[in-house]
Amino acid sequence: MYKMFFAVLFLCCVIVSCGVGKQAGTTSETENDIRFYVQMPDGKPAAHARIFIVKPQALDAISYENTILGDTVFTDSNGFASIPVGDDYEDNMYLIQWNEYAYFSRLQQDSVLVYLEKAGSIRGSTKPNSYVTIYPIGLQAYAGDSGEFTFTNVPQGSFALWGQAQNAKLGLELISTVQVSAEQESQVQIVSGFLLEDFDDGDEYPAIYSVGMGNAWYVYTEMAATQVEPAQMHTDFSLALVQEDAWFGKSLQTQFTLDTNRSISAFASIACKIGMQYGSGRANLSAMDSVSFMIKGQGQVRVFFASDFIHTQYPDTEASSDLGYTFGLNSEWTRVVIPIDSLLPPAGSLPAIEGVTWNDVKHAIDLFGLGSWDEPGAVIQIQLDDIRLHGVTIQDLAE
Numbered sequence: 176m177y178k179m180f181f182a183v184l185f186l187c188c189v190i191v192s193c194g195v196g197k198q199a200g201t202t203s204e205t206e207n208d209i210r211f212y213v214q215m216p217d218g219k220p221a222a223h224a225r226i227f228i229v230k231p232q233a234l235d236a237i238s239y240e241n242t243i244l245g246d247t248v249f250t251d252s253n254g255f256a257s258i259p260v261g262d263d264y265e266d267n268m269y270l271i272q273w274n275e276y277a278y279f280s281r282l283q284q285d286s287v288l289v290y291l292e293k294a295g296s297i298r299g300s301t302k303p304n305s306y307v308t309i310y311p312i313g314l315q316a317y318a319g320d321s322g323e324f325t326f327t328n329v330p331q332g333s334f335a336l337w338g339q340a341q342n343a344k345l346g347l348e349l350i351s352t353v354q355v356s357a358e359q360e361s362q363v364q365i366v367s368g369f370l371l372e373d374f375d376d377g378d379e380y381p382a383i384y385s386v387g388m389g390n391a392w393y394v395y396t397e398m399a400a401t402q403v404e405p406a407q408m409h410t411d412f413s414l415a416l417v418q419e420d421a422w423f424g425k426s427l428q429t430q431f432t433l434d435t436n437r438s439i440s441a442f443a444s445i446a447c448k449i450g451m452q453y454g455s456g457r458a459n460l461s462a463m464d465s466v467s468f469m470i471k472g473q474g475q476v477r478v479f480f481a482s483d484f485i486h487t488q489y490p491d492t493e494a495s496s497d498l499g500y501t502f503g504l505n506s507e508w509t510r511v512v513i514p515i516d517s518l519l520p521p522a523g524s525l526p527a528i529e530g531v532t533w534n535d536v537k538h539a540i541d542l543f544g545l546g547s548w549d550e551p552g553a554v555i556q557i558q559l560d561d562i563r564l565h566g567v568t569i570q571d572l573a574e
């Protein structure tokens with residue numbers, strides 16, 4: 176049970192891949208009219224195609240009660256339409272739908288020639304009675320009592336899905352990423368919680384990168400004899416993202432073989448920045464109540480959050496003293512939920528001795544990591560998926 180409608184949505188400076196559609200521009204005499212010439216893939220005019228102008232909105236302008244309908248215009252029998260826009264139209268995007276064809280792009284000229292492409296669809300389930308919005312094109316669906324939702328006539332491309340529960344004013348969560356193609360319906364499986372990464376798009380950037388947060392995943396070791404598999408993930412992290420035995424879609428799969436030399440602190444870790452402005456800023460995790468992820472494997476690992484507090488208040492010798500949680504892996508996919516009370520400095524570290532808690536560090540978090548925490552020579556196998564921050568919204572993170 177669902178209904179669909181369309182809404183204008185906020186827009187940041189996010190680059191979204193949008194297929195291989197062609198677009199060409201010319202100059203027009205009329206300053207504030209955008210002239211659209213919409214054609215089918217074979218070059219015939221797309222008559223009565225629906226054009227939406229998607230205007231930028233501040234994130235906090237969107238609320239459950241106040242979804243804003245976009246300007247829409249239909250093309251004439253020649254596939255032509257003219258739409259008045261403001262001077263700032265270059266901040267806008269346009270979305271065009273015609274039957275099972277669609278296209279979207281940024282408005283860069285005041286006259287655009289568009290060749291529509293075959294559209295795709297998305298089906299999934301999320302929190303009952305919540306809205307799901309495709310970012311940044313603004314299509315919305317309502318997930319009713321069953322929590323199921325469907326989008327049809329979605330242009331091809333990579334998108335983020337935002338969720339907003341009825342009882343959470345301004346509580347926008349990044350709930351999934353999705354790749355839409357014309358060949359098959361895209362399936363998404365959504366657990367509650369702000370999505371940090373689901374690895375499903377198969378690239379080295381975490382899901383939050385799609386909304387301007389965080390930066391690329393990387394792997395690092397003590398630089399001695401510790402081995403990482405696949406070895407090439409040092410230069411191409413995406414090689415570790417596989418469908419085989421994945422929890423859903425694609426999952427991270429890696430193995431660390433620690434140096435046997437007891438005189439060094441052998442380790443290997445994966446990490447990504449999670450702060451604002453593509454990781455150059457910090458994330459405020461004050462509102463977070465827990466972090467969760469799906470994981471399986473063998474060996475002992477530690478999940479950690481690097482904070483300004485530990486890295487500015489303590490000497491470099493405490494660089495491994497970030498707050499985190501150490502646990503053993505088992506051979507079945509398991510959801511591990513770690514409440515913030517359990518995020519602590521490593522036992523025996525200076526911050527632990529001085530009683531540093533999550534409260535001291537939570538305002539300025541730099542990166543998320545998962546690393547080995549095991550004996551020299553240990554072989555640690557890790558499969559990881561669906562990392563979620565619970566209790567936070569995009570607005571919280573930016574504060």
Ligand SMILES: [Ca+2]
Nearest residue numbers: 373423424425
């Ligand atoms: Ca996944």
